[in-house]
Amino acid sequence: MSVERDVMEYDVVVVGAGPSGLSTACRLKQLAEAAGKELSVCVVEKGSEVGAHILSGAVFEPRALNELFPDWKERGAPLNVPVSGDDIYFFRSETAAFKMPHLFVPKTMHNDGNYIISLANLCRWLGQQAEGMGVEIYPGFAAQTAIIEDGVVKGITVGDMGVNREGEHKPDFTPGMELRAKYTVFAEGCRGHIGKQLIAQYALAQDADPQHYAIGIKEIWTVPESQHKPGLVVHGAGWPLDLTGTSALGGSFLYHFENNQVLVGLIVDLSYTNPHLSPFDEFQRFKHHPVIKQYLDGGTRTSYGARAICKGGFNSLPKSVFPGGMLVGCDLGTMNFAKIKGNHTAMKSGMLAAEAIAEALLAGGEGGDTLDSYPAKFKASWLYDELYRSRNFGPLLHKFGALVGGALNYIEQNWFGGKFPFTVHDLKPDHATLKLASASSKITYPKPDGKLSFDKLSSVFLSSTNHEEDQPVHLTLKDADIPIAKNLPMYDEPAQRYCPAGVYEVVDEGSGPRFQINAQNCVHCKTCDIKDPAQNINWVAPEGGGGPNYANM
Amino acid sequence: MKALVSVKRVVDYNVRIQVKSDGSGVVTDGVKHSMNPFDEIAMEEAVRLKEKGKVTEIVAVTIGGAKNEETLRTALAFGADRAIHVKEEGEVQPLTAAKAFAAVLKKEEAKLFLAGKQAIDDDANQTGQMVAALLDIAQATFASKVEIDGDKATVTREIDAGLETLEVDLPAVITTDLRLNEPRYLKLPDIMKAKKKPIEAVSFADLGVTPAAGLKTTKTVPPPARSKGIMVKTTDELVEALKSKGLL
Numbered sequence: 001m002s003v004e005r006d007v008m009e010y011d012v013v014v015v016g017a018g019p020s021g022l023s024t025a026c027r028l029k030q031l032a033e034a035a036g037k038e039l040s041v042c043v044v045e046k047g048s049e050v051g052a053h054i055l056s057g058a059v060f061e062p063r064a065l066n067e068l069f070p071d072w073k074e075r076g077a078p079l080n081v082p083v084s085g086d087d088i089y090f091f092r093s094e095t096a097a098f099k100m101p102h103l104f105v106p107k108t109m110h111n112d113g114n115y116i117i118s119l120a121n122l123c124r125w126l127g128q129q130a131e132g133m134g135v136e137i138y139p140g141f142a143a144q145t146a147i148i149e150d151g152v153v154k155g156i157t158v159g160d161m162g163v164n165r166e167g168e169h170k171p172d173f174t175p176g177m178e179l180r181a182k183y184t185v186f187a188e189g190c191r192g193h194i195g196k197q198l199i200a201q202y203a204l205a206q207d208a209d210p211q212h213y214a215i216g217i218k219e220i221w222t223v224p225e226s227q228h229k230p231g232l233v234v235h236g237a238g239w240p241l242d243l244t245g246t247s248a249l250g251g252s253f254l255y256h257f258e259n260n261q262v263l264v265g266l267i268v269d270l271s272y273t274n275p276h277l278s279p280f281d282e283f284q285r286f287k288h289h290p291v292i293k294q295y296l297d298g299g300t301r302t303s304y305g306a307r308a309i310c311k312g313g314f315n316s317l318p319k320s321v322f323p324g325g326m327l328v329g330c331d332l333g334t335m336n337f338a339k340i341k342g343n344h345t346a347m348k349s350g351m352l353a354a355e356a357i358a359e360a361l362l363a364g365g366e367g368g369d370t371l372d373s374y375p376a377k378f379k380a381s382w383l384y385d386e387l388y389r390s391r392n393f394g395p396l397l398h399k400f401g402a403l404v405g406g407a408l409n410y411i412e413q414n415w416f417g418g419k420f421p422f423t424v425h426d427l428k429p430d431h432a433t434l435k436l437a438s439a440s441s442k443i444t445y446p447k448p449d450g451k452l453s454f455d456k457l458s459s460v461f462l463s464s465t466n467h468e469e470d471q472p473v474h475l476t477l478k479d480a481d482i483p484i485a486k487n488l489p490m491y492d493e494p495a496q497r498y499c500p501a502g503v504y505e506v507v508d509e510g511s512g513p514r515f516q517i518n519a520q521n522c523v524h525c526k527t528c529d530i531k532d533p534a535q536n537i538n539w540v541a542p543e544g545g546g547g548p549n550y551a552n553m
Numbered sequence: 554m555k556a557l558v559s560v561k562r563v564v565d566y567n568v569r570i571q572v573k574s575d576g577s578g579v580v581t582d583g584v585k586h587s588m589n590p591f592d593e594i595a596m597e598e599a600v601r602l603k604e605k606g607k608v609t610e611i612v613a614v615t616i617g618g619a620k621n622e623e624t625l626r627t628a629l630a631f632g633a634d635r636a637i638h639v640k641e642e643g644e645v646q647p648l649t650a651a652k653a654f655a656a657v658l659k660k661e662e663a664k665l666f667l668a669g670k671q672a673i674d675d676d677a678n679q680t681g682q683m684v685a686a687l688l689d690i691a692q693a694t695f696a697s698k699v700e701i702d703g704d705k706a707t708v709t710r711e712i713d714a715g716l717e718t719l720e721v722d723l724p725a726v727i728t729t730d731l732r733l734n735e736p737r738y739l740k741l742p743d744i745m746k747a748k749k750k751p752i753e754a755v756s757f758a759d760l761g762v763t764p765a766a767g768l769k770t771t772k773t774v775p776p777p778a779r780s781k782g783i784m785v786k787t788t789d790e791l792v793e794a795l796k797s798k799g800l801l
């Protein structure tokens with residue numbers, strides 16, 4: 001079906017208004033202004049507003065922000081809660097825990113000088129700064145495909161509106177627009193759906209280790225004032241995940257934010273092996289641990305959400321540039337998992353990309369080329385150094401578990417400054433780690449008590465997720481038979497459990513099992529696209545504006 | 554004929570409303586806002602009337618702080634030709650809003666005032682009616698169909714007993730109900746163009762309006778939590794359960 005599309009041309013189009021995309025946009029405008037020239041910059045964002053799809057911890061390291069806006073304080077950036085204390089626990093069982101003496105904490109886990117923030121609010125603020133400099137931001141519009149002509153990325157096509165479930169045009173059908181640019185910057189965050197295509201099409205990852213992922217599930221609680229310790233950071237490893245084993249890794253966080261809010265979450269490594277595992281249920285039971293419960297008891301849960309994390313780090317970084325465009329932030333994979341921090345690195349990568357683009361365009365460049373100056377700047381920056389030093393962190397944990405791997409990380413980070421004379425690789429992609437259901441023990445999760453723990457549906461409700469119902473299902477299956485024919489007998493269809501929003505169900509109304517996709521519940525975390533053992537689920541952008549409506553995640 | 558459409562910035566209908574712990578109101582910080590859905594219907598109707606050649610110019614008006622500019626941009630993207638921003642921070646009571654709209658309506662000499670029947674934040678359902686009263690012009694509320702013919706408007710409204718059709722002389726106030734129309738998708742090119750359309754800022758003082766102080770919000774509380782349901786196996790059990798709750 002060919003349709004007439006409106007076209008708009010810019011110097012630079014940025015896909016995604018997260019920290020990386022907005023930093024790119026701000027930096028471009030700053031550099032243009034300093035040169036006394038004009039650069040037109042447009043940002044599209046699939047969330048209904050900037051921040052609506054943003055979910056992070058977040059303990060924020062202000063290094064990149066200090067460089068981007070040295071006067072961020074005067075400009076009112078929402079960094080209001082400095083970290084006041086850092087606790088690390090090894091959870092040994094559902095009641096026992098061991099608090100790590102501060103002396104033994106790997107340096108990368110120190111948080112002096114950092115802030116507890118809402119990344120969504122920081123993005124809203126960055127969005128205002130960008131708009132103030134003349135960046136055009138269009139929330140509610142998802143980039144659906146890259147425009148590639150003669151091997152060169154020329155921009156993006158925004159998704160069509162008004163297509164029904166069967167793919168037919170409704171009376172209000174509105175074709176998506178083409179946004180063309182000299183350079184297109186992909187800043188979609190972890191497992192960007194266009195980024196994924198570009199990495200494949202341009203074979204950007206051929207020299208890198210496979211990317212590794214985790215799913216982070218997070219809630220915001222308002223707790224009694226007496227339990228609230230503003231600025232306190234609590235990290236944990238172990239129960240309900242593995243402490244000494246390597247079959248289910250991950251860690252937890254609990255941050256005391258402003259206004260009696262506590263941000264709590266569990267990060268489950270997607271390399272887990274037992275298909276019966278449910279990250280959602282692990283998180284629900286985790287909150288009953290006495291260390292966590294002491295802060296949440298008597299409080300109310302106000303928000304819920306989930307998002308995948310790229311944790312492969314240095315070893316998994318693909319090539320960042322291709323003709324006419326580049327990847328920044330978690331779309332590239334700049335998260336530093338040793339610190340569980342990806343915000344300052346995402347911002348920095350965006351700034352470096354902007355510097356490369358501005359240099360080229362302000363010197364009269366026409367774009368469309370492969371901007372090798374971006375990876376060169378990357379290599380010369382603190383970002384490269386930081387990611388290099390942390391390159392063994394994830395692989396050590398994968399190989400040796402949280403306790404021994406953690407100890408090795410302590411030794412590497414504190415004694416060797418992150419520079420072990422060798423690199424540890426982890427070559428198994430996360431979708432290939434599941435053992436057969438028959439060879440794995442079933443996990444019985446406790447019933448939610450409605451006070452500390454809850455069921456999935458009442459949780460998704462708190463994410464204010466909404467999709468226009470009559471539209472094509474945005475969770476596409478390459479082969480519709482695989483879920484029932486293969487995944488069900490082999491892995492008891494793990495999508496039923498790894499999806500944190502209850503999108504996937506196997507229902508049996510008497511005529512045999514049927515795979516059901518409740519697409520309107522999807523919180524855009526991308527876990528299914530990553531973990532499906534058959535790599536059969538392809539997440540594509542739904543109609544613009546659909547998805548969660550997070551307030552301050 | 555010129556039409557004036559009032560648009561209000563409210564907490565988005567998808568957002569789960571949270572009451573502030575001190576009961577002083579609901580949480581609005583960092584919460585998604587958008588145009589009141591009934592006002593979108595009013596905007597859509599104005600645009601359709603313009604497409605039919607009944608209206609020649611659409612002016613959108615809002616009252617509120619700097620952030621309300623977003624709402625006006627949305628109205629401009631719908632198809633308003635220009636916008637007026639009554640720039641005032643803080644709470645605006647229905648009577649104050651009505652006075653301001655009446656003043657703008659008079660100044661603009663608009664023949665038609667289209668407004669949502671109510672805003673989904675305070676559900677006051679008073680403003681349109683008060684505008685009509687202040688200017689002593691006709692009103693047709695809860696419209697589910699609007700037709701304009703010369704100096705008259707024929708409005709079908711939904712009432713308990715069915716549908717009622719009114720004929721009103723213009724200028725008139727028409728407030729919109731849910732079934733009047735289905736607002737269109739905003740197109741990206743229209744949103745882009747809307748960024749360049751003019752917005753005029755005025756204050757209550759410019760309009761000669763003194764804010765009313767007739768209403769005072771004393772307390773905001775969340776609705777009581779729904780208690781857990783029980784599963785009954787037989788009709789007898791159901792009857793028993795209803796009886797024990799005094800419902801039968």
Ligand SMILES: Cc1cc2nc3c(=O)[nH]c(=O)nc-3n(C[C@H](O)[C@H](O)[C@H](O)COP(=O)(O)OP(=O)(O)OC[C@H]3O[C@@H](n4cnc5c(N)ncnc54)[C@H](O)[C@@H]3O)c2cc1C
Binds near residue numbers: 021216
């Ligand atoms: C649970 C959790 C805890 C974390 N804790 C911390 C922490 O404490 N400190 C820290 O520094 N980092 C933390 N991180 C990591 C950090 O959040 C990420 O590294 C960071 O958000 C990456 O920024 P980004 O700009 O690359 O992508 P994102 O923040 O993911 O932003 C991408 C944006 O692009 C939009 N988008 C995507 N695709 C499209 C498309 N096709 N069209 C239009 N728009 C699109 C998305 O809606 C989103 O708004 C955490 C992450 C998680 C999940």
Ligand code: SF4
Binds near residue numbers: 498503526539
């Ligand atoms: S369907 Fe996929 S992307 Fe959506 S919430 Fe579930 S796992 Fe996440």
